[in-house]
C-alpha cells in the first residue's frame with residue numbers, strides 16, 4: 348500500500364494515478380468489481396490538476412449515468428480546490444450534449460418520452476402504426492435514415508402516410524436521445540476543429556456499456572493532443588441490445604494503448620467474490636483480503652415462500668441491530684420489485700426503490716407536471732406539452748387533438764395561439780386557467796409553484812387520471828407530490844445548481860432528471876440489477892435467482908448483482924432443477940438451503956465491521 352493525499356492506495360492504483368498522460372497514448376484501466384475504479388479515477392483527476400497542473404477546464408469526464416457523475420463529484424470534494432472543481436467538466440454523455448445543443452442553437456430540447464409516444468399514436472391516427480412500440484420503431488427507422496422503401500414494407504404504409512407522420516414529428520420539434528447525441532457530436536466536432544474545445548484529457552467510466560452514439564462523442568472530443576483514459580469491466584457488460592462491439596472499436600481511435608489492471612477488491616468478502624466468479628464461469632484476476640460467510644442459496648417452490656424467507660431474514664438481521672439501510676433486495680425486473688414492495692409495506696418495513704430518475708417520476712403521470720411547467724413558462728414553445736396535457740381533459744379525445752393540431756398547421760400558428768382563439772368550451776377552460784395561472788404564478792416561490800400545479804392538475808384532469816391507477820400506487824401520490832416539491836426546492840436552496848443564464852425554474856426543467864439521491868436514505872433498498880450497477884450494499888438478497896444460465900449477457904448481469912454486497916449474500920431461486928445438495932462444487936462455495944449463521948458472523952465481527960466500511964471519503 349502506498350499513500351496519495353492521505354488515502355492508502357494499492358500499488359496497482361498508485362501506478363495508474365501516476366501514469367503519464369502522453370497525448371498520443373490511451374490508458375485502459377481494466378478492473379474487476381469493487382477494485383476502486385471510482386476512487387482511482389478521482390485520485391488521478393486530482394493528481395493531474397494538483398501535481399501536473401493540468402487546467403481543469405481541459406479535462407472532460409464522461410459517464411453513462413447521473414449516479415456515476417454524482418459519485419465522482421462527491422468524491423472529489425476536498426481533493427481539489429472548489430474553484431477548480433467548478434471548472435471541471437464532469438457530465439453524463441446526454442447532459443454534455445444537451446448543454447451544447449441548447450447553448451449552440453438556443454432552443455429547448457424536447458426529448459420524446461413514453462407518454463409522448465402515446466400522443467403520437469393519436470396524432471398519427473394510422474391503422475398500421477397504432478401503438479407506442481410501433482411508433483417508437485417507426486421513429487427509430489426514419490431517424491436512422493432507413494430507406495423509405497423498407498419502412499413502407501415494414502408497416503405496409505403508403506409514401507403519403509410516411510410523409511404525414513414525419514411531418515407531425517417535425518412540427519412538434521421533438522428529439523430522441525439518439526438525435527441529441529448526434530447533434531451534440533456535430534457541435535463537438537466543429538468546436539474541436541476550430542480549437543474552441545481543446546481537451547487535454549478525456550476520461551470515460553464504465554466503457555463496457557458504451558454504444559455507438561456514445562463512442563462517436565468520444566471520438567469527436569479527442570483532438571490530436573488529447574490523452575484518453577477509460578475504465579471498465581467487460582464481465583459487467585449488461586446491455587446486450589446496445590452495441591456491445593464498441594469496446595473493441597476503441598482500438599480504431601488511433602492511440603497506442605497501455606493496459607493497467609486492478610485486482611484487489613475492497614468491496615466483497617473473498618467468499619462472495621469466489622462464488623460470483625465460479626458462477627460466471629471465467630478465470631478472473633480479482634481477489635479480496637476480507638473474509639466472511641459463504642453466500643446462501645435457497646430454492647423455493649413459490650414466490651410467496653421466497654418472500655416470506657426474505658421477511659424472516661430481515662427481521663432476524665434487525666434483531667442483530669443491522670440498520671434497514673444496509674439491506675438491498677435486487678431483482679431482475681421491476682415487476683418483481685413491485686411484488687416485494689407490497690409485501691414489505693404489509694410488514695411495515697420501510698423501503699425505497701432506487702432508480703436513475705427522481706422518485707416522484709416512478710409514477711409516470713408525474714411527467715405531466717413538467718409539461719404544465721413548460722407551458723406556464725413559455726406556451727409558445729410548448730406545442731407538444733400542450734397536446735399531451737390537453738388529452739387529460741375530460742371529453743378531449745384523439746379527434747379533438749388531431750383537429751387542434753391540423754388546424755393550427757393550416758393556419759400556420761402555434762397551438763397556444765390556436766387555443767387563444769378557439770370557441771370550443773373545453774379548450775377555453777384549459778386556455779383560461781393556464782393563462783390566468785401564467786399571470787399570477789410566482790416562479791421565485793416554490794410553494795406558489797406547487798400550489799398552482801396542484802390546482803391545474805385538479806381542474807384539468809390529471810388528478811382524475813391518478814384516480815384510475817391501482818390503490819397501491821394511489822396511496823403513494825401524496826408522498827410523490829412531497830418528493831416533487833423537495834426536488835423543486837433543491838434548486839431554490841442550492842444556487843450552485845442554477846446556471847448563470849437560466850432562472851431557477853429553467854434550471855429545474857433542464858436538470859430534474861438528475862435528482863436521485865435515494866441511496867443515502869435510511870430504508871431497505873429495492874433495485875433492479877441493472878440499476879444497482881456501480882453501487883454497493885452491506886447485505887444483498889437476490890430474488891428469482893437462476894442457476895441455469897447459458898446466455899453470456901445474463902450471466903454478466905447475475906455477476907453484477909452478486910458482486911454488489913460487502914458481507915452477506917442471499918440467493919433465492921424458484922423451482923430450479925439443479926440438485927443443490929449433490930453438487931459438490933456448489934456446496935464448496937455456498938451454504939445450501941438454510942440461513943447464514945448470523946451469530947457466528949457477529950461474533951467474528953464479520954457483519955458489524957461493515958458498518959465502519961463506509962466510503963473512504965465519507
Ligand SMILES: Nc1ncnc2c1ncn2[C@@H]1O[C@H](COP(=O)(O)OP(=O)(O)OP(=O)(O)O)[C@@H](O)[C@H]1O
Nearest residue numbers: 355356357380381382383384385386613881962963
Ligand atoms: N485503496 C483502497 N483502500 C480501501 N478501500 C478502497 C480502496 N480502493 C477502493 N476502495 C473501496 O472499495 C469500494 C469499491 O470501490 P468502487 O465502487 O470504486 O469500485 P468499482 O471498481 O467502481 O466497482 P464496480 O465495477 O463493481 O462498480 C469502495 O467502497 C471504495 O471506497
